[in-house]
Amino acid sequence: MVSRKSNIKFFKKFEALTLEELIKLRSAHEKLLQNENDFPQTIKSIEKINFHKEKEYNEQRELSNKWHIENLSPLINEKYKLNSALKQFRLGLISINNIFGKSIFYENNYYKQDAEKIIKNLKSIELLLNSKYEQNPYKHIPIPNYIPYPIGINKIKTFRFKGVSCKVNFEELDLLLWSKLIISKKEELKHKEKKLLTLKAKVASNNIETRKIASTYKRKYPLYVQLEILDRCPYCSSKLEDYKPVLEHIFPVSMGGKSTESNLVWICNTCNMKKSSLTLSQFTKKYKISRKRIENKLDLLNKIY
Ligand SMILES: [Zn+2]
Secondary structure, three states: OOOOOOOHHHHHHOOOOOHHHHHHHHHHHHHHHHHHOOOHHHHHHHHHHHHHHHHHHHHHHHHHHHHHHHHHHHHHHHHHHHHHHHHOOHHHEEEOOOOOOOOOEEOOHHHHHHHHHHHHHHHHHHHHHHHHHHHOOOOOOOOOOOOOOOOOOOOEEEEEEOOEEEEEEHHHOOHHHHHHHHHHHHHHHHHHHHHHHHHHHHHHHHHHHHHHHHHHHHHHOOHHHHHHHOOEOOOOOOEHHHOOOEEEEOOOHHHOOOOOHHHEEEEOHHHHHHHOOOOHHHHHHHOOOOHHHHHHHHHHOOOOO
16 A cells, blocks of 8 residues: 655654755655645545455455365374374484385384384375365465556656755655655765865876976976977977976876976967967967977977877
């Protein structure tokens, strides 16, 4: 049966949600239930039929049990007695487990005849019981085919509460479950947020780290080394020394570019401001510069781009 009652008592049990939140939840819950009221008549009649079917099924089962007690009990009692009687031969028997098997082993032939007499009786009782079982008029009670609830009732619905989206099955609609769902969803969101923050912090510290390494490269790879090969800005060809040269990451730090010699190049201050955190191809496209010309110069300087 579908329970459609909400219980205000549950409110006290949840510390993760405030009372105010839970009252809102309850009213949202009731609103949803009101929508379900489009079906009340259908639900009621189905419940009635299913209840009747179940009642009939239980009655049949009860009759079957009653028939068993009346018709089989004497035989079952007899079987039990014989089994107990067999126990006294246990010491003399190696195996008595398989009464209906072909071979029964005896340690001592002295008991053989008495034991076999009991086993014979047991066999005939077993056969009798089997044939009696077959006579049971309530042998096959079909499991009732209950009428399913109309489509829409069992449908999983998405419910939004305080910006948290939860999927709820109508049959499971109770505040206890909903509160749990919302609490776990909130935890999940919190966890995700925390993870994102850690990731951001990591990226930030990586950037700082990369720039730190870059400053050591300024010392390791001083300007004059590049000037000996090429005295022009590799991007705009202006005379480097005239435009406050800056050490640039060809592939930007913000995208994971490393402070390696092959990724660092001295360029003019103007180009540096224009390129900022663009990649080489973004930069050349944006300012309509010949990429081929830049590449030739970077090749000359042994850079990787
Ligand atoms: Zn330049």
